[in-house]
Amino acid sequence: MQHALASAALDALIRSNYLFVPFDDAQFAQIRAGMRVLRLDENQRLFDAGQPAERFFLVASGKIKLYRVSLDGNEKVVEIAGPGQTFAEAVMFMQRHDYPVSTSALEPSEVCSFDSRVFLDLLRGSTRLCFSLLGDLSMRLHARLNEIEHLTLQNASFRVVHYLDEQIAQTPDGRHVIDLSTPKNVIASRVSIKPETFSRILRALADEGIIRIDGKHIEVLDPARLRHYGT
Template sequence: MDRHIVMRAPLFAALDEETAWRLMDSMSPHQLSRGDVVFDEGDPGDSLYVITSGKVKLARTSGDGRESLLSVLGPGEMFGELSLFDPGPRLTTAYVVSDTEFIALGNEALRDFLTDHPEVAMRMLAGLARRLRRSNEGISDLVFTDVPGRVAKALLDLSDRFGKRTETGLLVAHDLTQEELAQLVGASRETVNKALADFAHRGWITLGAKSVTLLDLDRLKRRAR
């Protein structure tokens, strides 16, 4: 476990290194493979999770069985913390996208910890606020932005968290299937694939297996507006 990556999580960001590492050591480690479920929508919300490696997606399922992908999270990000501030059943299902390791802390132990470290609660609330802001932006994009614009914005967002510089461009190994990427954008797979093919034809990106390399960030940013 790369402790310095985990330190980026709001749970640890307000702590000194010694206290943060002591808290990490008290949390239970887990390792899951792609397709495994961390928790289901409707399960009791009893723990918080911090990703140490890999990726997790949060999704909701409609009454007719259709799935909506809300977000993809990676190392240094946390999920499941909403139940601490608003006890109740889980609002999403958390699936493992790629082989993933994470550490978990039960709500009761977390409440005891926050009593002694109230500044951490403020950091956690700030993290929730940022996620809510992204959700509100996503709702606005569905109304005001066309599918190619949403695809460009999704690629840029994924690149901010998972992108790695290479000789040819910014490699984004998102580990998502075409269907999952379409769910993230809120459009059909065919429409999203058409937008990706157009971007590739223009020389803005190159497509790989569950990955994409961004070649022209400026044009993608203009298309995402």
């Protein structure tokens, strides 16, 4: 099977993730030996909530939606993982080893699957690795707490602006752009608003000259005004 990334590029992507940065070459080789690369079609599910969690994952290409379904059938998007991001790693450190969320591909995607037992065995053998990972996990927890504050205490406009600000990429010619290929209903669920509210806020930003919308692409004309919008 032809993979989206060559082996060297894939290794570089994996090693740039916080989980793998502390490992030396020999340790990384042990993790890499048990890795599988999985190709998913759009809307294909990787695992469902409640399944035994024996592996964790890193997105090599595409986007993976992590979500939960309420008792009344409503879907709540918990996270959208893109290239270089990991998911399901926290389950390794829980007493219950089953996935707390379900996952599906938002577009054709490739994910790297890692054996949790190999990773944990390496941690058990190195205090240095444990402390390094603990520091990174603490920073990620702090970021999650800030995100919970944004979702529960801030208004809808602030939440949309915060999401857009996180997606901004700068082009070689200095423009600030956002790829809006993720379906709007998925983004709306991610920031805990209705899809029509998300669309309304985008139109308001465009009307005020802060952004320019061109299909699934947004150009941020005034990044400073965007960051202060809705505050």
